[in-house]
Amino acid sequence: MEKPFAITLDVGSSLANKTGSWRVERPVYVDRLPPCNDACPAGENVQGWLYHAEAGDYEQAWRQLVDDNPFPAVMGRICYHPCETVCNRAQLDEAVGINAVERFLGDFAIEHGWSFEAAPPSSGGRVLVVGAGPAGLSTAYHLRRLGHTVVIHDAGAMPGGMMRFGIPKYRLPRDVLDAEVERICALGVELHLNRKVTDLPATMRDGGFDAVFLAVGAQLAKRAYLPAGDSAHILDAASLLHSMEGASPPKLGRRVVVYGGGDTAMDAARTAKRLGATDAVVVYRRTRERMPAHDVEVEEAVDEGVLMKWLSTISEVNEGEILLEQMVLDDTGFPQPTGRFEKLDADCVVLALGEESDLSLLTGMDDVEIADGVVQVGPDLMTGHPGLFAGGDVVPAERTATNAVGNGKRAARTIDAWLRGETLPEPARHELASFEHLNTWYYTDAQKTERPRLEPARRTSTFDEVVGGLDETNALFEARRCLSCGNCFECDNCFGVCPDNAVVKLGPGKRYEFDYDYCKGCGICVVECPCGAIVMEPERV
Amino acid sequence: MSAAENGKPMTTTQPVKFYQVGSFAVGNRLVDPSQRTIQADAARANSITSGHRGCQGCGEALGARYVLDAAMRATEGKLVAVNATGCLEVFTTPYPETSWQLPWIHSLFGNAASVATGVAAALEIRGRDDVRVIAQAGDGGTVDIGFGCLSGMFERNDDVLFVCYDNQAYMNTGVQRSGATPPAARTATTETVGREPGNPFGQGKDLPRLAMAHGIRYVATATVADLHDLEAKVERAMGFRGARYLHVLVPCPLGWSSAPEDTIRIARLAKESGLFPVFEAVDGEVTAASGIRKLVPVEEYLRLQGRFRHLFDSSGAVARSDVVARLQQSADANIEKFGLLRREMV
Numbered sequence: 082m083e084k085p086f087a088i089t090l091d092v093g094s095s096l097a098n099k100t101g102s103w104r105v106e107r108p109v110y111v112d113r114l115p116p117c118n119d120a121c122p123a124g125e126n127v128q129g130w131l132y133h134a135e136a137g138d139y140e141q142a143w144r145q146l147v148d149d150n151p152f153p154a155v156m157g158r159i160c161y162h163p164c165e166t167v168c169n170r171a172q173l174d175e176a177v178g179i180n181a182v183e184r185f186l187g188d189f190a191i192e193h194g195w196s197f198e199a200a201p202p203s204s205g206g207r208v209l210v211v212g213a214g215p216a217g218l219s220t221a222y223h224l225r226r227l228g229h230t231v232v233i234h235d236a237g238a239m240p241g242g243m244m245r246f247g248i249p250k251y252r253l254p255r256d257v258l259d260a261e262v263e264r265i266c267a268l269g270v271e272l273h274l275n276r277k278v279t280d281l282p283a284t285m286r287d288g289g290f291d292a293v294f295l296a297v298g299a300q301l302a303k304r305a306y307l308p309a310g311d312s313a314h315i316l317d318a319a320s321l322l323h324s325m326e327g328a329s330p331p332k333l334g335r336r337v338v339v340y341g342g343g344d345t346a347m348d349a350a351r352t353a354k355r356l357g358a359t360d361a362v363v364v365y366r367r368t369r370e371r372m373p374a375h376d377v378e379v380e381e382a383v384d385e386g387v388l389m390k391w392l393s394t395i396s397e398v399n400e401g402e403i404l405l406e407q408m409v410l411d412d413t414g415f416p417q418p419t420g421r422f423e424k425l426d427a428d429c430v431v432l433a434l435g436e437e438s439d440l441s442l443l444t445g446m447d448d449v450e451i452a453d454g455v456v457q458v459g460p461d462l463m464t465g466h467p468g469l470f471a472g473g474d475v476v477p478a479e480r481t482a483t484n485a486v487g488n489g490k491r492a493a494r495t496i497d498a499w500l501r502g503e504t505l506p507e508p509a510r511h512e513l514a515s516f517e518h519l520n521t522w523y524y525t526d527a528q529k530t531e532r533p534r535l536e537p538a539r540r541t542s543t544f545d546e547v548v549g550g551l552d553e554t555n556a557l558f559e560a561r562r563c564l565s566c567g568n569c570f571e572c573d574n575c576f577g578v579c580p581d582n583a584v585v586k587l588g589p590g591k592r593y594e595f596d597y598d599y600c601k602g603c604g605i606c607v608v609e610c611p612c613g614a615i616v617m618e619p620e621r622v
Numbered sequence: 623m624s625a626a627e628n629g630k631p632m633t634t635t636q637p638v639k640f641y642q643v644g645s646f647a648v649g650n651r652l653v654d655p656s657q658r659t660i661q662a663d664a665a666r667a668n669s670i671t672s673g674h675r676g677c678q679g680c681g682e683a684l685g686a687r688y689v690l691d692a693a694m695r696a697t698e699g700k701l702v703a704v705n706a707t708g709c710l711e712v713f714t715t716p717y718p719e720t721s722w723q724l725p726w727i728h729s730l731f732g733n734a735a736s737v738a739t740g741v742a743a744a745l746e747i748r749g750r751d752d753v754r755v756i757a758q759a760g761d762g763g764t765v766d767i768g769f770g771c772l773s774g775m776f777e778r779n780d781d782v783l784f785v786c787y788d789n790q791a792y793m794n795t796g797v798q799r800s801g802a803t804p805p806a807a808r809t810a811t812t813e814t815v816g817r818e819p820g821n822p823f824g825q826g827k828d829l830p831r832l833a834m835a836h837g838i839r840y841v842a843t844a845t846v847a848d849l850h851d852l853e854a855k856v857e858r859a860m861g862f863r864g865a866r867y868l869h870v871l872v873p874c875p876l877g878w879s880s881a882p883e884d885t886i887r888i889a890r891l892a893k894e895s896g897l898f899p900v901f902e903a904v905d906g907e908v909t910a911a912s913g914i915r916k917l918v919p920v921e922e923y924l925r926l927q928g929r930f931r932h933l934f935d936s937s938g939a940v941a942r943s944d945v946v947a948r949l950q951q952s953a954d955a956n957i958e959k960f961g962l963l964r965r966e967m968v
Contacts (some may be wrong), residue, residue, distance in 0.1 A: 090718035095673030097719060103678065135642060136652060522890065522916075525644035561642045561652070570642070573649025577661035577849060578886055580683040582672045586664040589651065599672035603679035603875075604883030611643060 100581060104602035106617040108575075108595055113514035113567025113613060117164035117179060122484040123150040123219075124491070127164050127179055128568055134182055134560035135570075142560075143186045143195060150486050151222045151265055152215065154191055154257045157184020158548070159248055160483045161375045169516045169566050175529040178551075178559045185556035191260045197226075200268045205229040206291035206500040211278050211442070214242020215482040216296035216473025218262060219489025220496070221270045224294075227497045231270045232288065236277035239326070240266075242298050243474070244482055246323040249348050250544040251355070281442045281469075292468040292496050295443075295456065296489070299436040299474040305340075307430070309398040318349040318433035325352060334428025336360045338403060340395055341433030342372040347379060349431045350387040354541045362425065364390045366408050366416040381547060384537045392416065395430065403427045438475045453477070461495040461505065462488060470496055514567025518613030523572070527562050530555045569593075569614040575606035645850050659849045660695050661687075667694035667723060669703075674721040675713040679882025681872035681889065682710055682787045685846045686758065689785050689870065692856035694724065697754045702727070702741055706734035706759035706768055709794040710787060732767040734759045735775040738782040746781075754860060755781065761788040761802035765827045776836035779864040783856075786829060786867070789874035797877040801827040804897075805952075806945050807929045809877070814932040823948060833867040834906045840866040842902035846873070847890035851912055855902060871898050879928020891923035896953035899960045911960040920950045 117127035126145060133142035146153050157180055168176035205228045210217045213235035221231045239245055240262050244253060266272050278284050278297075285293055302317030309315060314334065318341070324331050337353040339346050342365035350361040363382070365372060368391050372379065383389070390405065394416070397404035405423050408416035437454045448465040450457040456464055456471045463470050472488030474480045498505040533549040540547050551559060569592050576584045576593055583600035584593050607615045641652040649662030660666050669690035676683035693701055702725045705711045711728050714721040729737040738757035745753050757775075759768055764786035775782060791809045792798040799809040805823040808814045812821040833841045839862045844852040852870065859866045873889050875882040892898035895918050901911040921940055924930040935941040957963055 093719045094671065095675075095714065095716075095719045095721040096671060098673035098675065098716075100673055100675070523643045523646040525642065525646070563642070565642075571649070571651045572643050572647035573658065573662035574647050576664075577648030577659060578684065580676060580680045580687075580885075581674070582668055582670075582687075588664075596672070601678045603885075604881075605679055605885055608883045609886050611647060 099598045100601050101583075101596075101598045104597075104600060105620050106602045106604070107597060107600065107620050108602070108604065108606050108615050109618050110569065110592065110594070110614060111567075111616050112511055112569075113518065114511040115514050115566040115568065116167040116169060117177075117566075119510075119513060120163040120167045121487070122163065122479070122481065123156070123487040125149045125164075128563065128565060130186070131177070131179070131182065131560050131563040132565065132568070132570060134186065134557070135563060137557055139186055139189050140193075140195060143190045144198075146183065146186060147197065149490060151197070151219060152187070152261050152482075152486060153183050154187025155215075155244060155253060155261055156483060156486070157181065157187045157550075158253050158257070158546075159244070161377070161481060169514070169519060170562060170564055172516050173521055173524065173564075174526065177562045177564075178529050178532070181530070181532050181551050182556050182560050185551045185553075187261070188257070188550055189553075191257065196264060197222075197268055200225045201228040203228060203230040203269070205497070207289060208232070208496060208500075209234065209285060209288055209290040209293045210296060211235075211281070211293065212242060212296035212298055212473070213237070213240035213262075213272060213274070214296060214298045214473060214485060215244055216298070216485035216489045216492075217242070217294065218265055219486040220294045220296065220472070220493045221489075222265045222268065223490050223493030224496060225265075225268045225270050227493065229497065229500070232290070233270060233272045234276045234278050234284070235272070235274050236297075238275055240272060240274065242296075243300075246300070246326060247319070247345065247348070248482075249322065249325065249352050249355075251351070251540065251547050252348075254546050278442050280444070282446060291500055292470065294489075294492050294496065295464070295469060295471040295475060296473040296485070297438060297440075297442070297475055298485075299438045299480065301437045301439050302432060303434045303437055305432065305434055307395055307398050310400055312400040313398040314400075314429040315398060316429070316431055318345045318431050319436050321349055321431055322352065330356055333358055333431070336426050336428045337362070337431060338395070338425065338427040338429070339363045339431045339433055341365065341435070342367065342374055343433060343435065344374045344378050345436075346433035347374050347382045347387070349433050351382050351385055353431065354385055354387060355544055360388065360426075361386070362388045362390055362427075364393050364395060364405065364425075366392065366394045367410065367414070368392060371410075371414060385541045386537070390425070394418070396422065398427075398430050401426060401428065403430060436474070440475070461499070462492045463495065463499065468499065511567070514613055519564060519566060520609060520611050520613075521564070523574070523609075523611040524564055527558070529562070530559045565612045567613055570612060572611060574609050574611060575615060578605050578609045580605065648849055660691050660853055661849055667691045667699070669694060669724050670714055670721045671723055672721075673719070675716060676709070677713075677874075677876050677882070679875045679885045680713070681846050681874055681885045682760070682789055683713070684885070685787050685852075685870045685872040686710055686785075688846065688849060688852050689758075689856050689868065690724065690756065692853040693754070693756055693783070693860055696857045696860035697752075699724075700753045701725070702745075702753060702755050704729055704734050704738040704741060704755065704757040706757070706763035707731035708760035708763050709789075710758065710760060712794055731763050733771045734763060734768055735771040735782070735784055738784070739775050739778070739780040742781045754783075756783045756785060758785045758787065760793070761786060761790060761829075762792045762800045764788075765801040765829045769827075773832075773836065776833060776838050776865045776867070779838065781863050781865070783859050783866045783868060786869045787872045788869055789872050789877060791874075791877050793874050793877040801825075802829070804949075806933065806949060808879075808932065809929070818945075819932050819942075820929070830867070830869045830901075830903070833869075834903050834908075836865070837906045838865040838867060839863075840902070840904055841869075841906075842867075843869045843871070843898070843900050845871040845889040845893050845898065845900060847886050847893060848900065848912065851900065858902070877929070879931070880926050884926050888923065888926055891918055891926070894918050895920045895923045896957040896962055897923060897949070899956040899962065901960055908960065911962060913964060914957070914962045917963065920953050921946055924949070
């Protein structure tokens, strides 16, 4: 070919020069496990549903959420949100108000009448669920979605278990609970109320069930021996809270003492205030720091005028007054008596010393191991009896509704696997997306949106809900505070900062890929990725 | 009665815009595409395509693509680039390959401004005022070798945007000192020996100020760490006719002995410490400065760079506090002069 003077080669593009050969390390896109997801007892993909909420796609967000947990409106009120405790944003300003957004989504769904996608026709096993509390309803929901026939038997007159009979209305309005329970039943779950299972082997046999999920919870109040006069008025917190669902509220008197230091004690004291008690005093044998109740419950109780009597035990109950003994903590943190006593006016004593499960229905099932009053299960939540699974408050675990919902999901999956003669593989967990993985420069500064709270004066006179919800504007704002830890949210940084144009943008929702023909492995994309979704890996030789 | 007392959800006033990463990231799926950077667009011009031989983590390759892609957008693709000799020319055009995806002319080391003047004059004669001209050079080709030609181009007010990609030394030829090398930096010609190791204090040139002194229409500085700012300045510059000057700080992993992945981080720290003021000036007067968002001491910027290693001991602690203090003084002077900590600037 004829070429101009001094030209010997055709003009070519530098694309002929595959600079990828320079590389000793290669960037790779990864998904890391956000701390919120890691901490969620219900196994929610929190970051995943926030991602949709950020874009204002609330329905998609809700659908992603209910993939794991069918109770967003309930959880958004009563969950103690361990997700927020570990949220990476807390190290920047304040944790994302995950719980508030969850509630917003739950309420939005109820308001708009969203229902679950229809479950497949029942073709699998026939499963009995004993107990319509958070664990039982969660299992029923997930099993139904996996195509199994589900029958729930519950001893109570209304479904919900401790969500209804243990949690006061001012924390969880009943219309919210009803709406989310009804939505589960609408999936085709058979719910039988007022049907207490007393002989489980017989019920299993008669109903022709292939598997059982035991979720009867823990309602029997633990008692303590208290020397008491004839006319002393003593009742337990579980029955107090239970009776609040009835037509006539119990009469407690003006001066109410609650004995115990858990969340139930706080609920009982706050309920007593609302029933007209002028004094509601919580007596606890240890100190505030050692109290099992969650901080938020204690704070709200104190705000409402509930008084706390630390380091005290009740040694005698008489009409109109009780005798307290002061305690000291020994070196191991255990309370020891001091021999010093004081009197306290009290019309009534409410015992909130914890609850136990009624496991009499297991009588005769020798292969089910019971220890410390709870049913022992393997990691798959199966008891020693093949096909009998258990979860929620009847197994050794933290006794919260969220944990029960998580148990329910897990049990549904293992029951499904068991019915098919398989074992559920342990899901691979991604590496944790810890704060060090983030490049927080890129996130806009934004303080948390606080949910409005009812004034204390109004709280103690009514059972109105104490904590309000977010509206659409501030829920969107709150969702957008999410850092999307460890998961690409398509900010285009990698695509923009590559000096070699070696990042290919695949379009909305499809993320990116590297062009290893040209990537020199400089690693700028890794450092400038806000959420830590890229890692460098040694190049294979 | 407040909304809270009423028991109804309280409507809190929100900042007008809050989109997770705001305008700090390159793109943002939550905002309209028009508010994202040009670099976020899969259809960007990619003025320097892949396969160029810039080092791993080259700040200049990045800076030049940012500037030219923005100028291509502003001129609807009617753009000619004149390129002085230097890294940018060498690594993009090893014969017979080219990375350039726009009309591009290579000049001598020192005369890019003059060649650009000629291109602009030729276009004018042919009545093609729709085609615009950019001249680009490194700091050596701008502040030292090319300064005479550049000063003439400013003085004649030729219709050229001159862009200096400042990596603060002659990198292509082996990291020799230039008039833009900062004090205390090690180069091949300012070794870390003697009482004042590295480049001496009190020398060098402040080209943005020199450009402003020529009274040209528009002068601006920028870094590769703030893309929105850089693109806005290129677009603004292309909105003016006559001589314009843009000075872009582009970290150089080779010459600065820094990790290739730290290129953007270092540029950001240069601005956030106050050492490199980011501002714009119209008709010789400073009209705006980019405020510091998270103030850092200069040692955070210096510590990442091997050219300042002699100021630290092996544990990374400051060993030459006297030198670091002088550098901090110059950062503080910038903060004061440009009002970089004033709230309304942020």
